[in-house]
Amino acid sequence: MVNFQTSHRPPRPNQVLKRHLKSNSTTKVLLLFRNLLRKGISSIDSFSLLFVIKACTQKSLPIEGKQMHALVVKLGFETNIFLQTSLIDLYSALGDIGDAHHVFDEIPTKNVVCWTALISGFVDNRKPNKALQVFRQMQIGNVEPDQVTLTIALSACIDLGALEMGEWIHTYVNRRKELSKDLCLINALINMYAKCGDIEIARRLFDSTKKKDVTTWTSMIVGHALHGQAEEALGLFAAMKEENKRTRAKKTSYDSWSGLLIVPNDVTFIGVLMACSHAGMVEEGKKHFRSMIEDYGVKPRLSHFGCMVDLLCRSGLLQEAYDLILDMPVQPNAVLWRTLLGACGTRGNIDLAAEARAQILELEGSRVDDNIIMSNIYAAKGMWDEKIDVREKMKQRRAPGCSSIEIGSLINEFVTADDDHPLKREIYEALGYLIETMKAHGYSPGKSSSSLY
DNA sequence: GTAGGGTTAG
Numbered sequence: 001m002v003n004f005q006t007s008h009r010p011p012r013p014n015q016v017l018k019r020h021l022k023s024n025s026t027t028k029v030l031l032l033f034r035n036l037l038r039k040g041i042s043s044i045d046s047f048s049l050l051f052v053i054k055a056c057t058q059k060s061l062p063i064e065g066k067q068m069h070a071l072v073v074k075l076g077f078e079t080n081i082f083l084q085t086s087l088i089d090l091y092s093a094l095g096d097i098g099d100a101h102h103v104f105d106e107i108p109t110k111n112v113v114c115w116t117a118l119i120s121g122f123v124d125n126r127k128p129n130k131a132l133q134v135f136r137q138m139q140i141g142n143v144e145p146d147q148v149t150l151t152i153a154l155s156a157c158i159d160l161g162a163l164e165m166g167e168w169i170h171t172y173v174n175r176r177k178e179l180s181k182d183l184c185l186i187n188a189l190i191n192m193y194a195k196c197g198d199i200e201i202a203r204r205l206f207d208s209t210k211k212k213d214v215t216t217w218t219s220m221i222v223g224h225a226l227h228g229q230a231e232e233a234l235g236l237f238a239a240m241k242e243e244n245k246r247t248r249a250k251k252t253s254y255d256s257w258s259g260l261l262i263v264p265n266d267v268t269f270i271g272v273l274m275a276c277s278h279a280g281m282v283e284e285g286k287k288h289f290r291s292m293i294e295d296y297g298v299k300p301r302l303s304h305f306g307c308m309v310d311l312l313c314r315s316g317l318l319q320e321a322y323d324l325i326l327d328m329p330v331q332p333n334a335v336l337w338r339t340l341l342g343a344c345g346t347r348g349n350i351d352l353a354a355e356a357r358a359q360i361l362e363l364e365g366s367r368v369d370d371n372i373i374m375s376n377i378y379a380a381k382g383m384w385d386e387k388i389d390v391r392e393k394m395k396q397r398r399a400p401g402c403s404s405i406e407i408g409s410l411i412n413e414f415v416t417a418d419d420d421h422p423l424k425r426e427i428y429e430a431l432g433y434l435i436e437t438m439k440a441h442g443y444s445p446g447k448s449s450s451s452l453y
Numbered sequence: 454g455t456a457g458g459g460t461t462a463g
Contacts, residue, residue: 014454050455085456116457148458155459184459191460218460270461277462306462335463342463 013043017051021058029055030064046077050086057090065090081107085114092121110141116149123152128159145172147182154188163196187215194223203232214262222271230279237272240264266298273307277314285311302330309336313343318352334363345373353377368394 020028056065091100122131157166193202224233276285312321344353
């Protein structure tokens, strides 16, 4: 188990734990730790525990993780802030944000890192309101946020469409010069503006950022694509490749430029394909999809196939979309079939619609909007018996729905409610759906929510 | 030697 090749002395056990952790070999971490435990607790210190807790977090192991927490207490490391912080992270990865909060409360002198771990936990557990609440509490407690805290707070702003809070963070970043040097934070700001409805400011920030990485480019490409600005998105993608050409030309040897190139990744191509899809550029989309695989060695994931199916469907190439779904090497999900079903509804293709609906039923059961699409196709084709049949079945299993007025009041409630509000989940889902629908119609959250109702 | 970070189909 222990590798002796690289040194004459056997490596310290903690170094081995750390290495296994880095290479994602959770089982090796746990096995080695068990061996250490058997030798006696004297061979274990706070560093060993830390690495094992991180391994449990990586793989979301509740039983092993809680055993580690027990050991932390038993061995008297309860006040070790590094361990406490990693326990916050562990519980939030397990979905037990209450326990994470509990660990946090026990820390006598909370620093910026443990505050940030808790905020991050609330964001990851889909409680962005609570995350921002803790973010404010932290400032009331006179702990200054750093670049990591602000990056995470910005993702809470995105989840809520909270442009004003995002702007406040931007001002804060501008006031503290050392913060504006952090590219991750700048990327988060660009992303926040793009997602919260101010694509022009996002673009200005992007343009003024001299040193960009692949995420800077990707955030902006995706931002334009989400706003239906296909030309800008594809233009940026071309500009990015152009910049690589210049970098290559400027430097003489491979070594001097290879690390400076911006290599598009799987997410970049999601943006590119989304843009093609919105603009109905079928051939361009296919070209980029091929290039992604052949030139950049990116293996397409379900979401890439989703983009391609969307692209084909929007252009009315339903049969080709269907063939792609059957041919692709990954298992299609209900969302993907629903893309096809929706397009069949618009184009009136009964056979493919029935097939798509059957697949959706198998994957996740009946849903009202799918039935409505089917019912409308039948009605449009004058197939009244079939339409009545679908409608009858819908009556038997009515899914909850709400009117736009109800959604308006839900939004009010959503804005004011605490994350622990019993209706929060429902409100969240309704609002999420609404925002998606509005986005599809070109609306951006955060900009003019008052005009909604 | 130790803790917290970003872009992803509809």
